[in-house]
Amino acid sequence: MNIFVDSAGPLLEALGTTVMMAVIAGVAAIALGTVVTAARISPIPVLRGLAFAYVQFFVNVPLLVLLILAVFALPDAGLLLPLTPTAIIVLALYEAAYVAEAIRSGVNTVGTGQIEASRALGFTLVQSLRLVVVPQALRAAVQPIGNVMIALTMNTALAAAVGVVELTSEANKLNLVEAQPILIFTVAGLIYMALALAIGLGAGRIEKRVAIKR
Amino acid sequence: MASSPTGTSSSTSAGTATAMVQLTDVQKHFGSHHVLKDVSLTIAAREVVVVVGPSGSGKSTLCRCINRLETITSGTIAVDGVDLPAEGRALAKLRAEVGMVFQSFNLFAHRTILDNVTLAPITVLGRSRKDARAEGLALLERVGIADKADHFPAQLSGGQQQRAAIARALAMKPKVMLFDEPTSALDPEMVSEVLDVMTSLAGDGMTMVVVTHEMGFARRAADRVIFMDDGRIVEEDTPANFFDHASSPRAQAFLSKILPH
Numbered sequence: 001m002n003i004f005v006d007s008a009g010p011l012l013e014a015l016g017t018t019v020m021m022a023v024i025a026g027v028a029a030i031a032l033g034t035v036v037t038a039a040r041i042s043p044i045p046v047l048r049g050l051a052f053a054y055v056q057f058f059v060n061v062p063l064l065v066l067l068i069l070a071v072f073a074l075p076d077a078g079l080l081l082p083l084t085p086t087a088i089i090v091l092a093l094y095e096a097a098y099v100a101e102a103i104r105s106g107v108n109t110v111g112t113g114q115i116e117a118s119r120a121l122g123f124t125l126v127q128s129l130r131l132v133v134v135p136q137a138l139r140a141a142v143q144p145i146g147n148v149m150i151a152l153t154m155n156t157a158l159a160a161a162v163g164v165v166e167l168t169s170e171a172n173k174l175n176l177v178e179a180q181p182i183l184i185f186t187v188a189g190l191i192y193m194a195l196a197l198a199i200g201l202g203a204g205r206i207e208k209r210v211a212i213k214r
Numbered sequence: 215m216a217s218s219p220t221g222t223s224s225s226t227s228a229g230t231a232t233a234m235v236q237l238t239d240v241q242k243h244f245g246s247h248h249v250l251k252d253v254s255l256t257i258a259a260r261e262v263v264v265v266v267g268p269s270g271s272g273k274s275t276l277c278r279c280i281n282r283l284e285t286i287t288s289g290t291i292a293v294d295g296v297d298l299p300a301e302g303r304a305l306a307k308l309r310a311e312v313g314m315v316f317q318s319f320n321l322f323a324h325r326t327i328l329d330n331v332t333l334a335p336i337t338v339l340g341r342s343r344k345d346a347r348a349e350g351l352a353l354l355e356r357v358g359i360a361d362k363a364d365h366f367p368a369q370l371s372g373g374q375q376q377r378a379a380i381a382r383a384l385a386m387k388p389k390v391m392l393f394d395e396p397t398s399a400l401d402p403e404m405v406s407e408v409l410d411v412m413t414s415l416a417g418d419g420m421t422m423v424v425v426t427h428e429m430g431f432a433r434r435a436a437d438r439v440i441f442m443d444d445g446r447i448v449e450e451d452t453p454a455n456f457f458d459h460a461s462s463p464r465a466q467a468f469l470s471k472i473l474p475h
């Protein structure tokens with residue numbers, strides 16, 4: 001166990017980077033995903049088309065490819081950003097597509113009957129979205145969004161491949177010195193599991209609080 | 215226009231036949247499918263019209279066109295003398311004057327029963343929360359579910375949900391109430407509690423269009439029965455005349471299927 005004590009400092013710092021990437025990219029992905037869904041269900045065909053293309057693009061290109069493109073191709077195009085922010089932006093853009101799908105599945109749980117009833121009562125489209133559709137869609141989307149957040153946290157490990165010093169790359173570095181892969185990566189894996197568990201529990205609590213009484 | 219919580223038109227005295235709903239030469243297509251054909255219909259204030267007809271004859275479409283949930287291909291529809299515009303804010307306002315009750319209740323699942331009733335008056339009419347709640351509670355009292363005010367829709371029986379839906383529509387003080395098969399989704403033992411509310415509403419002078427195959431209700435509460443077939447109004451008469459001696463063969467064939475022998 002001594003090997004962890006000796007390098008506790010860098011490991012904690014790396015874990016901090018992992019958590020920071022997950023939190024910032026997660027918040028950004030939820031915000032962007034909501035905007036994409038709004039465009040996706042809007043009555044404006046151009047917005048709907050753009051949102052559809054956005055989701056299709058990010059769902060059908062591997063994250064690693066996007067990360068490598070962003071880290072190696074963007075500087076060539078004259079866009080210079082430090083590594084970690086670049087990875088956070090790519091993660092946020094990528095996971096936003098999945099958040100959008102999660103929210104859209106929530107929207108689909110709101111029956112057309114309720115939307116029709118709100119129209120019959122004289123609600124405008126915006127009122128109907130704000131008071132009837134969105135509140136119910138978000139409630140139904142809590143668990144699916146939680147799952148996207150877990151996937152996002154796991155995906156931060158891919159940033160190691162483009163040189164970001166987060167938990168996985170720090171574990172890898174430690175292993176090069178200590179040569180104890182099973183021990184080191186088991187511990188790293190347990191830390192990821194703990195993060196996933198925390199997110200899952202958090203989503204479960206939020207869901208309980210906002211659940212529609214049945 | 216001043217009106218009591220029942221939506222009873224205060225300017226119309228019983229017996230005067232002011233047109234509350236007027237359809238003139240209405241045509242409705244879904245793509246190439248001609249669903250309403252040359253429909254002309256005048257419904258007086260305080261009149262209760264029951265619409266019957268075989269499945270697919272256009273009864274629901276007729277209701278949905280009257281408050282423009284569906285657009286019509288041609289013709290005009292006027293409510294209380296005002297032509298319904300095609301879309302936009304003016305339409306939303308006019309739509310609020312026509313209450314609609316659906317077969318599947320369509321209550322807002324995430325809101326309490328009282329919130330369901332007050333949401334539209336607060337949002338659309340700009341009523342204060344306090345007034346809306348007081349009126350909402352009175353309406354729930356009237357339909358017999360005041361004790362369910364703080365429950366959520368899924369906690370109510372079908373009959374209670376449908377009565378809540380009626381209260382929700384009444385909260386807008388509509389000039390006309392449309393009912394599209396309001397009891398078809400209910401267990402038999404809950405049908406009468408909903409019909410009783412509708413009968414009392416009719417007795418209070420509400421103008422009503424009711425799609426239903428509940429002949430008891432039609433005989434009790436309707437002034438007129440309209441028989442639709444294949445998108446056309448084929449026959450109209452008083453309930454007694456229609457059920458006992460319908461004149462068209464199609465209406466007779468229809469009645470022989472739905473009436474107990």
Ligand SMILES: Nc1ncnc2c1ncn2[C@@H]1O[C@H](COP(=O)(O)OP(=O)(O)OP(=O)(O)O)[C@@H](O)[C@H]1O
Pocket residue numbers: 244247249267268269270271272273274275276
């Ligand atoms: N949104 C729609 N798109 C296309 N066709 C439709 C639509 N709504 C209804 N129709 C068609 O219009 C015709 C009339 O339908 P409508 O629902 O008005 O009949 P109905 O008399 O209410 O029947 P039911 O007794 O089964 O409720 C039917 O042939 C139906 O298939």
Ligand SMILES: [Mg+2]
Pocket residue numbers: 273274275394395
């Ligand atoms: Mg129908």
